[in-house]
Amino acid sequence: MPLTRADEAFARALLEDDPVALYERAPCGYLSTTADGVLTKANATFLAWTGYEVDDVVGQPFTALLTKGGKIFHETHYAPMLRLQGFVRELAVDLVRKDGSRLPVLLNASLDRGDDGEPRVVRLAVFDATERRRYERELLRATQEAEAARARAEAAERRSRVLVDTLQQTLVPGTLPVVEGLELHGGYRPAGDGAEVGGDFYDVFPTSPDECWLILGDVSGKGVEAAVVTSLVRHATRVLVATLSDPVEVLAQLDVQLQRHDTDRYCTAVLVRMRRLEGTWEVLCASGGHPPALLRSGAQEASAVHPGGQVLGLVPHAEFASTRLTLGAGETLLLYTDGITEGRNPGGFFGERRLLETVSRAPSGARPLVETVLAAALEFQGDHTSDDIACLAVTVTAGEPTAQVLDEERSASRA
Incomplete structure (x- = not known):
């Protein structure tokens, strides 16, 4: 698979040991929010994926980037899990791009606390799950088709058995x-x-x-x-x-x-x-x-x-x-x-x-x-x-x- 521009930039940053480029051009999106979920930072990869400018997201609640279903999931799963255990792993949600389209992603997040134990900052790694979601849909469709074929075969067998029984009764x-x-x-x-x-x-x-x-x-x-x-x-x-x-x-x-x-x-x-x-x-x-x-x-x-x-x-x-x-x-x-x-x-x-x-x-x-x-x-x-x-x-x-x-x-x- 050919490298994307972001991948190429990240590879150059690795060779040049440029911390800023490593953050901005990473092959995943990086976000930072306050403890109550207000976005404070977004890297270039995330902005490129979603079509937003920095000013569009900084200062906005993270939930503003989520679909309606994602917002409910954020309140019922993401936020409670983050407060309870200090991290979440591979949560699947859909982000809303600037043009209104959806971007399926997986989220990893960690909560940093201060010396007093109070929450200070949340750091999120955002992974593009488009291909994974496509594979899951194809797998689901294949599974459903297989189940449907099996159901049709079982129905055909039942019909055949009824036909055999009926025919045998005539003999x-x-x-x-x-x-x-x-x-x-x-x-x-x-x-x-x-x-x-x-x-x-x-x-x-x-x-x-x-x-x-x-x-x-x-x-x-x-x-x-x-x-x-x-x-x-x-x-x-x-x-x-x-x-x-x-x-x-x-x-x-x-x-x-x-x-x-x-x-x-x-x-x-x-x-x-x-x-x-x-x-x-x-x-x-x-x-x-x-x-x-x-x-x-x-x-x-x-x-x-x-x-x-x-x-x-x-x-x-x-x-x-x-x-x-x-x-x-x-x-x-x-x-x-x-x-x-x-x-x-x-x-x-x-x-x-x-x-x-x-x-x-x-x-x-x-x-x-x-x-x-x-x-x-x-x-x-x-x-x-x-x-x-x-x-x-x-x-x-x-x-x-x-x-x-x-x-x-x-x-x-x-x-």
């Missing part, structure tokens, strides 16, 4: 329909902190007082595109079951729609049709590459119901199959996604065997079963799931316990 029903003779209960837990919408879904829709359909599935990936495919599968299923009675045919048509859809997402799903039949429920369970449903019958250990079938929307001309069951009172069918069995901790995967054991020892009923399975899966993973989890259970509440596999229909369907 998993908040409440399930009431079907006489059946207890239905579903559960869903998002992966991680739930910041991104997942592809797991389930739905229940009665088509008559004696017929009810259940679907549970898992679309590959996460985010909006996965949610679009999930919504497509869920709503297309509702439309298809209005005209098709065979779950295999419904899965075949869903596969056709996914193959035609402009996406590389695929979907696994299990589709169940339940019909009331003489106090029991006839169940037709079809699968499209999904983990097997689990059947819990009385005190017996849970068993897998695995019709087989290929993934929806992944390969041309996928084949699907179904299994027929009859459920009686107290018997339960559990549908779930692989977020449970593929959940892991340092010891390995949760696995199908652990799930079968959990289902076998769970309390009876759809709700207790779902709550037990979810709790076990979350505890195994330390409450931090790496994948979404969804499960749906149905328990027959009326009729005779006659659950058994009547036959397995390995019917194939080509899209």
Whole structure:
């Protein structure tokens, strides 16, 4: 930074050892006042900064050079501190130049007392704080901009979370329909902190007082595109079951729609049709590459119901199959996604065997079963799931316990 004229004059005075020049041309302003604050002296540097002549300031109270705010600060801080401790350091105030503009400065002041202890003279060093004040303003502005950016980011995150939650609620029903003779209960837990919408879904829709359909599935990936495919599968299923009675045919048509859809997402799903039949429920369970449903019958250990079938929307001309069951009172069918069995901790995967054991020892009923399975899966993973989890259970509440596999229909369907 080039030297100012005052700096150059001060440097010359140092070389020449001229006390007067050292005072007058110092790189800071010097002022002297009486004990009650009347200006008695001002050096040339101060006069150059402010535009005043000597006669403009000598004889005037020091407060005449201050802004209104500075005058209040002088009376409430500067003067009391000076009287109390005999000095002040780096007080920031604004001086009013002769042309009315403001000069930000830092003040150092000391109070000299006479032999009798009474105040005699106050000496002030005035430092130009223009650059410092500019830096502080820029720093404050940068800080405010950073805070504003952070606030915008937090607001955007909150909006995104609301959007994710809202979108997820459209994929998993908040409440399930009431079907006489059946207890239905579903559960869903998002992966991680739930910041991104997942592809797991389930739905229940009665088509008559004696017929009810259940679907549970898992679309590959996460985010909006996965949610679009999930919504497509869920709503297309509702439309298809209005005209098709065979779950295999419904899965075949869903596969056709996914193959035609402009996406590389695929979907696994299990589709169940339940019909009331003489106090029991006839169940037709079809699968499209999904983990097997689990059947819990009385005190017996849970068993897998695995019709087989290929993934929806992944390969041309996928084949699907179904299994027929009859459920009686107290018997339960559990549908779930692989977020449970593929959940892991340092010891390995949760696995199908652990799930079968959990289902076998769970309390009876759809709700207790779902709550037990979810709790076990979350505890195994330390409450931090790496994948979404969804499960749906149905328990027959009326009729005779006659659950058994009547036959397995390995019917194939080509899209």
